[in-house]
Amino acid sequence: MIIGGGKRVQFQAGTYQDSIFTEEKNSGTEKIRLTQPVRRINILLAKLGASLVYIFAFLIATALVSYLLAGLLGGGFGSIHYPVEIDIGYISTIGPVGKYVALAGLLYCLYLLVIISCITLLAAIVKETSIVAVLGIFLITIGSRWQANASHFNPFSFLNFQHFFTSSSQCITEIWIAFGIALGISSLLTLLAHYVSTTTWGQNLSLSPKEKEGNKELTKYEKKRALPLPYFRFEVLKIMKRKTVVVPFILLLVFTMLYGFEQYSQYERFRDSELAIYRTQAESYWDSINRLQRGVAEGIFKPEMVEETLADNTDTYNMYLYAIEAFERRDTAKIAEGQKSIFKYETSNWGNFYPPDTISVYCATQDEIIKRQVQTVHTKSPPLGGLISSPFAMESDLKHIKSWHIRNSQPSITYIFNSLFKNGLAIIALAIFAVSLSVGFSDETHDTRTICLLNTQPLHRKRIYFGKLLAQSAVFISMILIIAAVFCAGLGIAGSPLEKNFPAVQYLNQVDGNYSGVKLWRANLREFEGKAFSASSSGYFVGFTFRDMLVENIEMVALLILSGLVMVAFAMFASQKIRHKIGVSLGTVLIFGMGYLASRYALRGAGIIFPFIWLNQPLVATGEASMIFDVNILNSLVGIAILALWLAALVFVGYKMFSKTGRYL
Amino acid sequence: MSVLSVKDLSKSYGKHKVLDNVSLEIRPGELVALVGPNGSGKTTFLNCIANVINIDSGTVEILGKPHTDVSIFHKYSYMIDNTVLYGYLTGLDHLKFVCETRKLSKDAVRKAVETIGIKNFITKKVKEYSLGMKQQLLLAMAILNEPDFLVLDEPFNGLDPTTIIKVRKLLMELREQGTTVFLSSHNLAEVDQMTSHIVFVKDGKFIVEDISKYQEDVYFFKVKNPDSTIGHLQAMGQLTVYRENGEIAVKTEGVGLNPVLERIQQMDEIESMRKEIVGAEKRYVSLYGET
Numbered sequence: 001m002i003i004g005g006g007k008r009v010q011f012q013a014g015t016y017q018d019s020i021f022t023e024e025k026n027s028g029t030e031k032i033r034l035t036q037p038v039r040r041i042n043i044l045l046a047k048l049g050a051s052l053v054y055i056f057a058f059l060i061a062t063a064l065v066s067y068l069l070a071g072l073l074g075g076g077f078g079s080i081h082y083p084v085e086i087d088i089g090y091i092s093t094i095g096p097v098g099k100y101v102a103l104a105g106l107l108y109c110l111y112l113l114v115i116i117s118c119i120t121l122l123a124a125i126v127k128e129t130s131i132v133a134v135l136g137i138f139l140i141t142i143g144s145r146w147q148a149n150a151s152h153f154n155p156f157s158f159l160n161f162q163h164f165f166t167s168s169s170q171c172i173t174e175i176w177i178a179f180g181i182a183l184g185i186s187s188l189l190t191l192l193a194h195y196v197s198t199t200t201w202g203q204n205l206s207l208s209p210k211e212k213e214g215n216k217e218l219t220k221y222e223k224k225r226a227l228p229l230p231y232f233r234f235e236v237l238k239i240m241k242r243k244t245v246v247v248p249f250i251l252l253l254v255f256t257m258l259y260g261f262e263q264y265s266q267y268e269r270f271r272d273s274e275l276a277i278y279r280t281q282a283e284s285y286w287d288s289i290n291r292l293q294r295g296v297a298e299g300i301f302k303p304e305m306v307e308e309t310l311a312d313n314t315d316t317y318n319m320y321l322y323a324i325e326a327f328e329r330r331d332t333a334k335i336a337e338g339q340k341s342i343f344k345y346e347t348s349n350w351g352n353f354y355p356p357d358t359i360s361v362y363c364a365t366q367d368e369i370i371k372r373q374v375q376t377v378h379t380k381s382p383p384l385g386g387l388i389s390s391p392f393a394m395e396s397d398l399k400h401i402k403s404w405h406i407r408n409s410q411p412s413i414t415y416i417f418n419s420l421f422k423n424g425l426a427i428i429a430l431a432i433f434a435v436s437l438s439v440g441f442s443d444e445t446h447d448t449r450t451i452c453l454l455n456t457q458p459l460h461r462k463r464i465y466f467g468k469l470l471a472q473s474a475v476f477i478s479m480i481l482i483i484a485a486v487f488c489a490g491l492g493i494a495g496s497p498l499e500k501n502f503p504a505v506q507y508l509n510q511v512d513g514n515y516s517g518v519k520l521w522r523a524n525l526r527e528f529e530g531k532a533f534s535a536s537s538s539g540y541f542v543g544f545t546f547r548d549m550l551v552e553n554i555e556m557v558a559l560l561i562l563s564g565l566v567m568v569a570f571a572m573f574a575s576q577k578i579r580h581k582i583g584v585s586l587g588t589v590l591i592f593g594m595g596y597l598a599s600r601y602a603l604r605g606a607g608i609i610f611p612f613i614w615l616n617q618p619l620v621a622t623g624e625a626s627m628i629f630d631v632n633i634l635n636s637l638v639g640i641a642i643l644a645l646w647l648a649a650l651v652f653v654g655y656k657m658f659s660k661t662g663r664y665l
Numbered sequence: 666m667s668v669l670s671v672k673d674l675s676k677s678y679g680k681h682k683v684l685d686n687v688s689l690e691i692r693p694g695e696l697v698a699l700v701g702p703n704g705s706g707k708t709t710f711l712n713c714i715a716n717v718i719n720i721d722s723g724t725v726e727i728l729g730k731p732h733t734d735v736s737i738f739h740k741y742s743y744m745i746d747n748t749v750l751y752g753y754l755t756g757l758d759h760l761k762f763v764c765e766t767r768k769l770s771k772d773a774v775r776k777a778v779e780t781i782g783i784k785n786f787i788t789k790k791v792k793e794y795s796l797g798m799k800q801q802l803l804l805a806m807a808i809l810n811e812p813d814f815l816v817l818d819e820p821f822n823g824l825d826p827t828t829i830i831k832v833r834k835l836l837m838e839l840r841e842q843g844t845t846v847f848l849s850s851h852n853l854a855e856v857d858q859m860t861s862h863i864v865f866v867k868d869g870k871f872i873v874e875d876i877s878k879y880q881e882d883v884y885f886f887k888v889k890n891p892d893s894t895i896g897h898l899q900a901m902g903q904l905t906v907y908r909e910n911g912e913i914a915v916k917t918e919g920v921g922l923n924p925v926l927e928r929i930q931q932m933d934e935i936e937s938m939r940k941e942i943v944g945a946e947k948r949y950v951s952l953y954g955e956t
Contacts, residue, residue: 214784217757222771230765234758241753452717453749453759457766458738 041194044120048190051116052109059105103175107158110182114155115140117189124193125205134248134432138255155182231463235471239437248436249479252429253486259425260416260487264496267411270378275327277382278342282320288313319345333370339382340366346383354383357392357520361505361544364518368503368546375499377410389422391507391624392524412499413491414549417484421556422618429483430564430615434592435585437476438567440575441468442584465572465658469651472568477561484557500550507623509632511543519543527628542627555636556617562643566611567592569647573654576661605629611646614639666729668693668814668845669714674723676706676713683709685869686723691847693813696840698856699849700945701866702953707849708746710866711818715743728814739767744807744817747799752792756783756802759791763806777805780835796823804832808839815839817848821855833859853945863945865952874948884922885912886929887937894933901928 119136126132158178196202227233239245292310295301323338340363347354369376379385384401385408387393410416420426444451454464492498511519519541522528567588575584596615599607607613608631617636619625626634669691676684683706691697699707712718714725716732725732727741750759760774778784783801791799800823807815820836821829833855836846850856856863865872888894891913898906898915904925905916915925929935 212788214757214778214787217788218775218778218784221757221761221774224771226765226771230762234762234766237758238751238754241758243753448752449745449748450751452712452745453751455717456715456738456743456745456749457763458735459766460735 040198044190044194044197048116048120052113055112055116056109059109063101063105106175107178110178111155111158113186114158114182114189117186117193121189121193121196124196124202127205128243128247131243131247134244134251134436137432138251155185158182229467231459231467232471235468236475238443239471239475242436242443245436245475248432249483252432252479253483256420256425256429256483256487257490259420260491261494263409263416263419264411264491264494266407267378267409270380270407270409271327273380274378274382275324278320278323278327278338282317282324285313285317285320289317316345332373332375335376336366336369339376343383343386347386353397354387355390355392355394355524357524358387358390360518360520361390361392362386364544365503365505365546372501372503374502375411375497377408377415379406379408381406391526391627392520393526395526395529398526410502411496412502413488413496414498414500414502414553416491416496417488417553418502418504418549418556420487421553421560421621426556426560426617427615429480430560430567431589431593433476433479433564434567434571434589437472438571438585438588439581440568440571440573440584442571442575442579442581445575445579446581461659462655465655469569469572469654472572473565476564476568480557480561480564500548502549503546504549504552505622506545506547506552507627508543508545509623509626509630509634511541515543517543517545522627522630525628544623552621555621555640559614559617559620559636559639559643562640562647563592563611563615563617566643566646566650569650569654573650573657576654576657605631605634608634608638609642611643614643666693667691667726668695668728669847670724670726671714672724674710674713674725675721676709676718677721682869684713687869687871688723689864689871689873691845693845694840694843695862696836696846696860697848697862697864698860698945699847699864699866700851700853700856700949705866706869707866708818711743711816711847711849712745715745715816717743717745739810740812741814742807742810742812742816744803744815744820746818746822747796747803750791750794750799750802753790755790756787756794756798756805759802759806760787760809763809767810769810773809773811777809780808781805782831797825797828800824801828804835808835812844814845815847817846819850820848821850821852829855853949857945863948865948867952872952882917882922883941884915884917884925885909885939885941886915886935887912888929888933888935890933894929897928897932898925901925 115136118139119132122135122139123132126135155178289310292301292306292313296303296306319338319341323335323342326334326338343362343366344359347359366376377385381401381404384404384406388398388401388406389408441451444454459467507520508515511517520543522540522542570591571584571588574587578584578587592612592615595610595612599610599613600616603610608629613625613634614620616625620634620639621636623635626632667690669689671687671689673686673688674684675682675686687710699710701707709718713720714727714732716725727737730737757774760777763769764771764774778787781801781804783798783805786794786798787802791802794802800820804817804820807817815836817836820832824832829852836848836859840846848860861875863874865874886894891908891911895906895908895913898904898913901920901924903918903920905918907914917925926935
């Protein structure tokens with residue numbers, strides 16, 4: 001619990017750390033400090049120290065609360081002495097859980113030290129709170145992708161504690177090395193930040209474009225044709241001139257493009273890797289067949305003794321050979337057929353590791369791929385690739401393979417676009433847009449009173465409210481659509497096929513008598529693992545069907561856009577009471593995040609009436625949500641309708657409040 | 666018809682009553698100043714009449730229409746303090762916005778920019794402006810629609826002497842062209858030179874006064890023998906004579922300067938002479954005290 005809680009501090013630490021530097025720069029209070037008899041480096045170190053104290057205080061508080069909760073509600077206070085087992089492919093006991101927590105805590109602090117130093121450097125260069133916050137989130141996100149490569153030289157991998165805890169004695173040495181390296185990197189970054197903040201170019205560095213000549217700009221303006229909707233255009237201009245909006249957008253665009261190209265380019269690698277595995281398997285069975293045949297020829301084995309094994313091995317060898325030949329000829333249908341046979345064969349040897357429901361869905365998908373004549377999915381580690389996206393795979397099993405970072409790859413635009421949602425990138429994008437865009441009226445009242453400028457123009461209140469709402473909504477929708485369009489166009493130019501009919505599994509809750517497909521056990525869902533399955537829940541069996549992945553993608557984009565619009569409308573409403581910009585945007589994200597957790601894990605089926613569960617677009621669009629909450633109507637279209645209703649309600653209530661309060665909020 | 670008609674206006678912040686049943690009429694062509702110490706309610710009053718904040722009671726009419734009617738802003742401008750500017754936008758962005766929402770011709774932007782003389786910095790972002798630059802931009806935005814009624818909150822705040830003279834001239838010109846001007850200011854010297862009427866705000870109430878009755882000339886002389894000269898001047902009668910910082914201060918009280926000069930020159934040698942107008946400041950001190 002302590003470690004889990006601690007991992008979430010990193011984002012808070014980043015936000016706090018960047019504001020501790022940039023807020024002073026923006027507000028001008030920095031000058032007060034700089035005119036005191038204190039050296040710049042001491043100021044920098046003091047701020048760094050303050051950030052660390054803040055984070056340690058937070059961590060200690062989390063640890064104490066967790067310990068108290070565990071003691072009072074859990075297994076008692078002696079639980080800190082319980083032995084802990086660290087599993088990294090083999091079992092290794094390192095001692096009491098208290099020691100594990102202390103060592104993990106130390107590693108975590110080292111990780112944070114490096115993150116804080118990175119953000120300090122960013123703050124010294126960029127000097128804009130929200131840009132640094134976004135860059136910090138990117139840094140942490142990208143860093144987390146390197147976690148798998150545990151190395152002393154990669155402080156991001158310190159979060160992956162278990163890799164360091166191979167044995168109790170080695171552990172101490174490992175941590176000392178990590179400590180030295182983290183301290184070294186951090187010192188280097190801090191000194192660099194100090195250097196940047198003292199140099200003239202560092203102080204003058206600005207992201208603003210070059211200033212234009214006044215007279216020329218006036219002439220240009222006079223020549224331009226008059227356009228309608230001046231207030232709406234002004235609001236759009238305001239949004240687009242805020243670096244806090246544009247920079248995250250550009251970063252997201254670049255990030256998604258890089259992700260897309262990486263997904264596309266890895267396809268051939270994954271394909272080759274899968275082929276290599278099949279070749280190795282085929283060779284191994286070929287050797288086995290040869291050994292058995294040699295044994296029979298040399299009289300070591302009696303023919304009847306090995307007859308069955310020989311036949312089995314020959315079948316298996318032929319199965320791999322079939323797949324290898326299909327791979328070499330690039331015959332998609334035969335590849336899919338071969339993958340299916342191998343998957344069925346391999347999973348039959350793994351016992352309960354592969355639930356039958358997972359196997360059924362995988363095999364049906366392969367058939368559908370053949371039928372729809374689209375390219376096959378490859379993975380570096382077959383047959384595990386078929387497991388990772390299945391809602392029937394057990395969490396306890398997935399825990400092992402999650403750390404192996406197994407991914408599936410398919411080269412089409414449709415599939416890669418779909419993976420943006422299923423890999424959680426869409427929700428990260430939504431959170432980033434919500435932080436930068438969902439500010440409502442707080443950008444007119446936070447450290448400013450620009451709302452008064454609007455109130456002293458011949459503008460009706462309705463125009464002010466709806467102009468702002470529409471501008472924020474239009475920019476959000478445009479940015480999402482631009483990212484989607486550039487993403488798809490970029491992949492298209494790179495050679496990725498569209499394959500809009502790639503089969504997307506859609507789970508069906510409560511199949512009726514007319515259902516002719518494979519029936520799945522609802523009780524086998526991961527969601528119910530370790531829980532008593534309620535017998536009163538109607539319909540033990542669920543089914544599945546296939547549809548074009550393009551349709552699923554469109555549904556997910558619609559849900560994403562509508563969720564974003566609801567957040568914008570909520571921020572418009574909340575900003576009339578909360579004037580602080582960060583308070584409104586982060587508050588909106590926090591409320592929606594908490595709302596999602598409440599809907600998913602507490603309200604469950606009842607959460608359908610709130611606008612939160614729809615934030616997990618793949619859960620809804622694939623039908624998983626309807627299956628796990630046993631609610632037939634839980635699908636994308638209902639989500640779109642409910643989000644539209646919430647949007648209308650929030651806009652209505654927000655406007656009512658706006659028209660009642662004073663003109664100056 | 667009054668340009669501004671305020672009747673029994675009250676405004677409180679919590680229990681603190683900032684404006685207590687105040688009334689005010691401003692007629693076309695007048696240039697009226699609103700004066701009072703910090704926190705007396707000047708800006709609150711201007712915000713109330715502009716409907717930027719809600720009033721507790723009373724009525725406000727601007728150009729014959731209720732102040733809640735946003736259409737009045739086509740012919741009425743309110744120059745608020747510089748916190749209303751968007752730091753990340755340029756001055757030109759602000760001017761374009763005001764021009765377009767008020768449905769003005771695009772030439773109006775150039776005219777206002779050239780009148781105030783801000784062409785060299787309108788393409789800069791406002792966050793890079795000095796206080797004086799912001800004030801000039803706000804003024805340009807306020808005169809963009811050639812208003813019939815112009816309200817300004819501390820227009821001289823942060824301006825350099827050259828710009829103060831420029832703004833003063835502009836306001837006088839606007840007045841000559843028929844614009845009614847209502848401004849709040851702490852700069853009593855400017856108020857003295859421009860306005861005919863002053864509205865003093867004291868304890869939430871208004872004291873409206875014709876400033877001319879307080880305007881009088883005081884001459885300060887530096888002479889070799891001040892003690893005997895003071896005696897001779899006092900003997901002239903009608904004059905108010907006193908010593909201030911080693912100088913002889915003389916209020917001529919209708920006698921005129923020439924007889925005083927002649928008398929001093931007969932008795933003593935004038936080393937230096939200067940004139941001060943004591944008007945609004947005198948009344949201000951009498952109302953609020955020196956501290």
